[in-house]
Amino acid sequence: MTDERTANDQSPWMPFENRRRARDEKREAVLRMAVQVFLEQGYHRATLNEVAERLNITKPALYNYFRSKDEILFECWALGQEQVDDLIAVINRSRQSGLGKLRALVHAYAETMATDFGASLVRFDPRDLKPHNAEKVRAAKRGIDLTFRRYIAEGIADGSIKPCDPKLAAFAIAGSLNWIGHWYQRGGSLTPDAIADEFAIRLTDGLARRSVKKASAEAAPAPRTRKPTKGENR
Amino acid sequence: MTDERTANDQSPWMPFENRRRARDEKREAVLRMAVQVFLEQGYHRATLNEVAERLNITKPALYNYFRSKDEILFECWALGQEQVDDLIAVINRSRQSGLGKLRALVHAYAETMATDFGASLVRFDPRDLKPHNAEKVRAAKRGIDLTFRRYIAEGIADGSIKPCDPKLAAFAIAGSLNWIGHWYQRGGSLTPDAIADEFAIRLTDGLARRSVKKASAEAAPAPRTRKPTKGENR
């Protein structure tokens, strides 16, 4: 896999092929390959040469699309951030209790962490960026954190969540989720969806005024509201 | 602050001063300064020159104590790992339920994460080490993970922990804790102890067959067995 690479699947510069696709398509292809290489080897060990070669182009060609290595890094991050922004926007528009929103966020965020661009949100180091961009990243991180806190605070207010310190609770939950970006390996025994399901329960159950099981249990019928996570109790 | 540095507090090579302290003391001083610089700037951006200068010595002098930059990195990690090993050993020797051990581990591990050497366990990248050492690191990480899982499994067996998937539960808890190493800043509003207290409850409450409060509540009087965490409800 490392040798064949996935160049054939991803590169718009197919050798001996038409090279007329749109500029943005190529730009994105660079980002997809770059994020992969950066995650695989680490930003500093990864060279633009490696990125370029896997795309069947040469290093200077990258400079047609990006001004610098750190700009590529930033754009990778930005794509991941966009996903999170969208996902938060959707949840914000939904009508749910604080706990519901929190769970939705945990689930969606967990899934995002299992993607390359999602992982780039937590695996890349803002200090590698120009101050200008580093600040954007930090602001966005703060934004996500605040979202977690807000959902928790909402939950406390609407009674769906037990009183607690939203700040630390948010840290705990976000930490768990962010860590997924560090250990998740595509092709492992756990699917992103399974992980997301499990985390959505696990991380919020302690906060819920009524735990999932109890809630459903008390609510009489509904023997099981949640499907058993693959591998549970294994 | 960058200029004054904290050299005066940490360096055994006080300029124009006695230089007779023991070799091991100096070796450790190098590590303390190195881990600080590495955490502050990131391993790749940090230069040995910077480390040396802050110690009032020159770069080659470092080579009296270490063979290479990556060996320094490894030794930093090793010091952190030692802390964790010790801490696990103590807990292993204790007579507690699985849940008790888990909470003890969470608490101690959280505190460790708030130290430089502790943070180095999760902020440094094993890929920067020589394969030889990288393997040691990976093995140790596996060891910690297994410890978390073991305590959970014990807890399930002894009834102190609700049935769950020990693997994912361990990931969730360890993730939360590891993340502390990324966000904790000395001098912030939260003390390591406060964080540890909170996390020890927060991360295990969802797992406990009986939550802290409920347990104490049901246990008749004993309105509260745990001290209010500093800053709780803040």
Place this chain on the structure above:
Amino acid sequence: MTDERTANDQSPWMPFENRRRARDEKREAVLRMAVQVFLEQGYHRATLNEVAERLNITKPALYNYFRSKDEILFECWALGQEQVDDLIAVINRSRQSGLGKLRALVHAYAETMATDFGASLVRFDPRDLKPHNAEKVRAAKRGIDLTFRRYIAEGIADGSIKPCDPKLAAFAIAGSLNWIGHWYQRGGSLTPDAIADEFAIRLTDGLARRSVKKASAEAAPAPRTRKPTKGENR
């Protein structure tokens, strides 16, 4: 002299000039300059900076053509070795007595020793090479030695050379020739050709069953037996 250098004569990177010559031409130009600098200053004292500067380029530019300093050293050697291989191949194809071949080899080898690449065969130290290449060098040296011995043995067999120990005789002759690489200075009073002529006679006359002069003078039978040298006929 050090300042003017001979850059103008040898460098394809003429400053402010066309820079379009072929890559191989440049690669070779690097080798020509490198062998010169290495011989002039010795491999260890010579720096790549010096080589580059004389070529009107910068040090890293050399890495476009070679992977490391020792690879350059090896390639210099290889070019000299090629010359010798060619020269041996020609002699091997010729129809001559063993003595004839030996003389031809001595002559051609002597001339080679008076060239930069030829001298590099004996002035460079294989221990400066990577084991991989060092082994190639050693093997090639053995090959040359064996060629000398073979010609001598052939000569003994065909009667053109007096019985003697081919091994030591080869050492003696090759030593004389190799030493040329150490003392020959371009621009001295002796031309390579004159040296080669003289050595071809001098080094083989003692071996010839009939010396050059005697053979032509006496032009007669005059068989002679001499006692075999210790170790001869081994």
Place this chain on the structure above:
Amino acid sequence: MTDERTANDQSPWMPFENRRRARDEKREAVLRMAVQVFLEQGYHRATLNEVAERLNITKPALYNYFRSKDEILFECWALGQEQVDDLIAVINRSRQSGLGKLRALVHAYAETMATDFGASLVRFDPRDLKPHNAEKVRAAKRGIDLTFRRYIAEGIADGSIKPCDPKLAAFAIAGSLNWIGHWYQRGGSLTPDAIADEFAIRLTDGLARRSVKKASAEAAPAPRTRKPTKGENR
């Protein structure tokens, strides 16, 4: 052998032993070890640390006896040169034909080349010395060369050697001999004496007006049928 080293045989700084031997003895011990290391690894690759360690002392201790690495190199050379000077002095005082002297020189020089200090005469690079010493070396080399030429010229004058160009003949002979310093390995199949014997004949036979055998044969009584033993006439 490399591991045990020969420290125990050569070092006056035997650990846990009396350390009171004379300064000059130590100085010489350093030189004996240094020349060995320098020959074994090459002057530049060899470090003073290595030399010191093999002597069971530390690097700075060497500076009690020598001012610099290159001074050590020079002294090694000087010791070898002394041997050659002595040997030439003896031959100069002897009453022999030019050919006789030449043969004696060849024999003795060949044997010297098989010693460490002798090899240092031809394996070390004067350019590694300070100009001051380098000049001494060059002068001495010229001296040796002139001695060869002188003996040859004497031989031509006294009729023991065929007319020839003394300069080139000297180069040829000295080259052969010098090369011994490059290929001779202690413990090989050839003893220094055997090599010297063979070279004394081989290298001069071509020059002799009458070859060894012829001379003895024609000279009727054959006062000496046996080769002159090593050091004979010395």
Place this chain on the structure above:
DNA sequence: AATGAATGAGCCTTCATTCAT
């Protein structure tokens, strides 16, 4: 748009040498 070639900047590492003890 793409490339081959080149550069500038910088860092790790080595080692002879010095210094205080």
Place this chain on the structure above:
DNA sequence: TATGAATGAAGGCTCATTCAT
């Protein structure tokens, strides 16, 4: 005399970035 510790000097190598084509 010997040593541990430290330094200064230097060189090889890497790589992001630029330039001319």
